[in-house]
Amino acid sequence: MIADDIVAALAAITGPAAIKTGDALRAIHPGSDPHNLDAGLMVTPQTVEQVSAIVKFCNGNRIAIVPHGGRTGLAGGAVSHKDEIILSLAALNRIESVEAAAGTAIVECGVTLQALQEEAAKAGLTTGIDIPSRGSATIGGMISTNAGGMEAFRLGVMRQRVLGLDVVLPDGSVMSDLAEVTKSNEGYDLKQLFIGAEGTLGIVTRAVIALTPVDRFTATALVACPSAAAAVSLFQTLRQNRALRLLRTEFMAHTYFSLAVEALGPASLAAFTQAPVYLIVESEGLTQEAAQSALEEALGAAIETGLVLDAIIAQSGKERNDIWNIREDSNVITRAYPHGYWFDISVPLQHLDAYLRQFDGGVAALGADVRGFAFGHLGDGNLHICVAGEDENPHKDAVKDIVYANIRQMGGSFSAEHGIGLEKMPELQALADPVKLALMRTIKQTIDPNGIMNPGKVVG
Template sequence: MDALLKEITAIVGASNVLTGEDVSARRADWLTGAPCRAGAIVRPGSTSELAAVMRVCHAARQPVVTHGGLTGLMHGAEADPDELAVSLERMTAIEAVDPVSATLTVQAGAPLESVQQAAEAVGLQFALDLGARGSCTIGGNIATNAGGIRVIRYGMMRQQVLGLEAVLADGSVVSSMNRMLKNNAGFDLKQLFIGSEGTLGIVTRAVLRLHPPTPDVQTALVACPSFEDLTGLLGHLGRSLGGSLAAFEAMWQSHYRLLTQESGRHTPPLSPEAPFYVLFESLGSDPESHGTQFALALERALEDGLISDAVLAQSDSQRQGLWSIREDIEGLIQALSPLLAFDVSLPIPEMHRYVATLEEALAHDWPQGRMVTFGHLGDGNLHISITVGTADPAARRAVEHLVYTPLAKLGGSVSAEHGIGLEKRNYLGLSRTPEEITLMHTLKRALDPHGLLNRHKVLAPKQG
């Protein structure tokens, strides 16, 4: 690698090629906190520098891993000592904001939060939001097609990207910096790079779509008497709120009870006897008309028996209080240690039976085990938290098997929003057909014939 690093140093400058302790002082991963093991970390300052770096890496058949904010959960940014990490940390500029077209042009290393702020500065909003907003980067959000809690209303990261620029494995620059909502001039190449976790190209810049602001936020926590009422409520809110419903976060009783009554971490805003709870939120413009509409929708849901109890947030601090229950990951980690966390999706009507069956199977195999469930129900996305009292890899694999296997029959997904990385690579076949996986390999081979980009992530090495 030394000769190569000399060439790369000539491109980016010595201060932008990190080796030795400068590498190991960095974490590989938010989750494990383990030190970065890459052979070196290169920090290009521009697309053309990165392209030049990739040209020499391509010539030397040097594998490369891209680093954004390293907040992913699937070990998608892990690097081996024979790999080079490319960090986009110097490419953080917000290059342009067009408030009329409602677009923003940004370099891939910019933190999500800086984009949100730049949008707000011109009276607009960027729709994607995540807990990691301060450290995750736009490039990482694109590479993993980040989701979050507003997907019902605004879609995932894919829907926020109008255009992008990527450097391919051979160093060629594909610049698809479209700025329009409508552009059907040829194949929509940007789609290749969104959600493919850095395996097909390195995203360097993007044009993002902005949205009008929705200053009026209405939030409620309600109790539902049955799963049927839960889905009935989702339909009712969709119809009543005219498309402004932005979050519909369901909590199974187990989840709600654990984080309120049992842990003592939150005073239960509603008594914890209902089988389901939902935290839902609607985003509107005018407080008066939107507030009236929201209250009316809530009232009708009560009248129709879709909900048995409700609390409507009357202030921002009440709203934060309701969200703090749903977002209390710390509480889950404390109570369910060692925690096995799962992110799956499946058609909504199948969820109740899926969760119940999984609970039974888990209780059978692991009598000491415990499981609680919440999810972005409107998106088909469940987050399941399990402990079986051990972090032993074999136990973990056994639990994964219980969680993932039933999804195949239901047309579900082993990864709703976290991606595949290394972590779920071996389960990809449960959610995708052999023909799909073959086509993924075809694409990988076409764009990166030497397999240099984020090697072995998403797709397990193919036999033969």
Template sequence: MTDEDKLLVEMRKILGDAVVWDRAELSRRDPGVDSRNFTAAALVRPNDTAGVAALVAYCAANGLELVPQGGRTGLAGGAATTPSQVICDLGAMNSVEEIDAFARVAVVQAGTPLAVLQEAALVEGLDPGIDLASRGTCTIGGMVSTNAGGIMAFRNGTMRNRVLGLEVVLPDGRVFSDLTRVMKTSAGYDLKHLFIGTEGTLGIVTRVAVKLNPVAAAGATALVGVPDAASAQRIVRHFLGRTGISLRAAEIMWHRFALAMSRMLGIEPGQLPLDASCLLLLELGADDLGAATTALEDGLAAIWEEAGILDGLVATSNQQARTIWRLREETEQIERMHKDPPSFDVSVPGDEIDSYVARLEAGLKAIDPAYAPYVFGHLGDGNLHISINVDGPVSHERHRAIEDVLYSGLRECGGSFSAEHGVGLDKRDAYERYADPVKQELARAIKTLLDPGGTLNPGKIVSTRS
């Protein structure tokens, strides 16, 4: 019996009826968005927190490296594995345990897809206050681990702002239980924040208490053409200042991205207003569709000249609204146009966006005159997504040169080289070059303190080398 066979026998003995896949089984399964997710020796899917704790304790005791995985939608290599590692898959822990409609709190197992929580909360007229295009696949635990943002972050904050309490399995197998379900707690260190955004390197999230918000009964959607991001921001501020409505989305797309997406999606010319330099996608919530549509139309008319609006379309049907949203959300079309294009995810302060985009266009053309980036993102919080119009991967030297254009000066002006996709494996080099050195020292110290054996997701975000 090989060492790998012995490992599988031990896993099945410890975890009972939990799913255990060997290397051969993994090779036949879909690894998600990153082919490196399933290069491990085995995958184990515990049924509950006790099972996760037993698996972690076994790995810690035997010097095995363990990689937590949720929906496998991450874009920074945070769930990537090596042939000697074991996967802890949270897919069996997928229940919404409780929704307290009065307190507006849900208690959810970590493997629960976002869409499942959204549907369960909607029955009570509530919503988790966060939304991602991958809502059907991404999991609550994964969203906590990456501090996910999405289209509603400008209004409700990132996942860090939605979490009231956590249950986490620590690197030695102990269970940290702080499933606080109240907003007010001033009881010493708020340690749950150690595990939000740390990509499973300090602990494996197993259960989450999530804050819920009332959801508007109906929403209206518009696509508006503007000359630049500053004009789009004037529109957003206008709607944020109005009462009786809620601005649920404010997404921005530059012309090159929108035009490429419309072609890939087969949207006929003239169906949407796509000729402006920038396009602003708005969604407004109100008590009913009529009120939302009227508020959107009246609001745009009131700000039209001041904001320099060039064109606009308020959706008159659900189908038209879906078409507008497809333009923004089905970004895998860019991946189909260009095989593995270099892609980036940054946060830029609002008043810097136009100058940043102009600077990156010029900087990229200085590297290669053929470079013409696709730029889009979440206007309200300054999160821009950037893909380069080239088949990848590019050389390490070329990738670093592109990063220098996109990342230089971001920290100094209050932005971030990684907005919502995390650091994982792929951005660790950028983290070491662009993150504050003292922050890096503290992060390494915390990792060494909590996980001295390097059991959980080693190599992601921080390197513990001195």
């Protein structure tokens, strides 16, 4: 079909106002990848019935669909090409219910994370997952990428927070599995297939999300540790400490921390940049005072045992924000080193120290102008890594070899929380278990025989 026919057919389903092309489409921000809008045609259905009709039409005419949530994904899963259409879920943005007693919400999948957080807060609840792109990222996108974040070690990733799901399958039929309960064993748990599938098997349209009580009185500390091994031991100690509830433990290796402090401040931390490893530790207590004193006591004990070199406990909202800014504004790396190679890996905690030693050694061997930055979510062993030189780094294959060395043998993952998208497809082909890879292709072929759902992503 030619583009005009497609527009006319889609307009017959959604009305013409729901279709954007040309300048109207170019006026939209492409999101985290400049090629997200390259298809040149976006349809924004208003109802699940319209989603179903569009998918059915596209399946019948072999038109490829790229589903879009908030376009904040970091692996290229929303990149689109000419002759594809973008199906935006942005208009499916109703929060249908929040149940305080059960701790659940039913939402349409275009709801942003922040909108759900705000609505849940009225019932003293929150989503259990928070990511910096909360204002744009949608629940559907977070389900499709199985988002992670800073609290996964205690509250799980998105997969663990989805109780029920409605999905439009590639033939346009709607699989409805909207259980609102934790315990439901009604045959194969097929909704799991669509969580983390990045829109390649169907389109998530509604979900039941498990909520969790909001944190009330929290204390925040910036902690310097003598090694990653010590940081892991500190995590283990704090997690088992019943006097506080450990909420977050963010990791920053020295290279990242010193770069970020130099670029972002505060100046008061300039003398605090000599340790090999830094953590941001956040915990909760019964009162603000109790939270602070429990954390202070625990970190004091850790200084005695040598797990901690020094620690600063935030005494005000400003001090807390200054500390978090060091960790959250990780674009500081890209601003200093625009040509870095980025990775998103997990390493089991018992191997984290060995992994980082191996990584530091490998990067050093690449030459004095190459630097490796590692930071991330300690509790999950999830590291975001950038390896960069002053100019375009010529060692891409060597860098991959260093970052992925032994990661499988250690029980880790080459793709922790950003997904495969386009970017990690070579890694998936090279590192995934071949039997699993073959079964993935079989499942894709079975559910989407015409290959219309987000083609070229994940399994191709």
